[in-house]
Amino acid sequence: MIGNEGTLLDMYKMMVLIRTAEETLLRLFEAAEMPGFIHSYIGEEATGVGVCRALQPRDIITSTHRGHGHVIAKGCDLDGFFAELYGRATGTCKGKGGSMHVADLxxxxxxANGIVGGGVPIAAGAALASSMTGDSRVAVAFMGDGATDIGPFHETLNLAAVWNLPVVFVVENNGYADFIRVADHQNIERIAMRADAYGMVGETVDGNDVEAVHRATTAAVDRARRGEGPTLLECVTYRWRGHYEGDPQPYRTQDEVESWKARDPLKTAEARLIELGLADAALFDAIRREAASRVDASVAFARNSPRVDPTSALEDVYTDLEVRGW
Ligand SMILES: Cc1ncc(C[n+]2csc(CCOP(=O)(O)OP(=O)(O)O)c2C)c(N)n1
Incomplete structure (x- = not known):
């Protein structure tokens, strides 16, 4: 049990909302109604939800190109989310960012970030600001397994450990970076082992088990807030869809995909909720209907919003900074 009976049910509801939003997005994209490029998060919901549920509203996340689940779990307004993906002026970034750049400071x-690993140093920077101002905010950097091979990942983890920063590095190990199996791009058994190289806590959890992710993140966030430094948390999961929508996926078998679908994080949470006597099939149906109507309302909001005015292209490119104390 996770200590708070409402937590698992709330996390389940959030996973259903994310799954519903993603399935809707895929339909809209296939119908050529949704512009841009989509990297689906389906199958990985337990990680984003378990992590974000362990955070306080004022805590910080940085996300990835596969970031829909992260931002919705962190509380992004669903109307603004869909409007952003539709390229509408009512989007969270005024429709100028799209799927890979949803943000709400x-x-x-x-x-979210189209640069693989780009959010890792940003999260550490936010954690550094938190430790300098003493506001006790914790930052989380989401990343894929591929991101743990890039230089900024290693530089950031090193400095984060040396400076004892309140940051949690969450690796969503979904088995592949682009079209490359993890075993073909890393020669280590577990990504969490990389924590040893930098002198921080490393842990691997079942990323399809929302309770396990929530527990491990809560411990890491508590450590960070107590001033005990960063954690590298590896969540083992799987992406059900291709790397991007349209990926022909010659690099994996349908049997492999099906074996992971049998470990659906939503079904795992449903089984736990039934076991704990907290929910039944009728409640699951009601939760799915509620999610569908919220998503439909947000899609309608986005469709009815004005498109971005091309003459505003150069607005919001730079920000005026006041540099104090120099
Ligand atoms: C710095 C950089 N290098 C390469 C790319 C091209 N690219 C986009 S996604 C991707 C794979 C990322 O894999 P991973 O970090 O495991 O995330 P996943 O897609 O599995 O969620 C690559 C190489 C990029 N966007 N940025």
């Missing part, structure tokens, strides 16, 4: 969402 007020909610501590310091951006």
């Amino acid at each position: 007020e909610l501590g969402i310091y951006g």
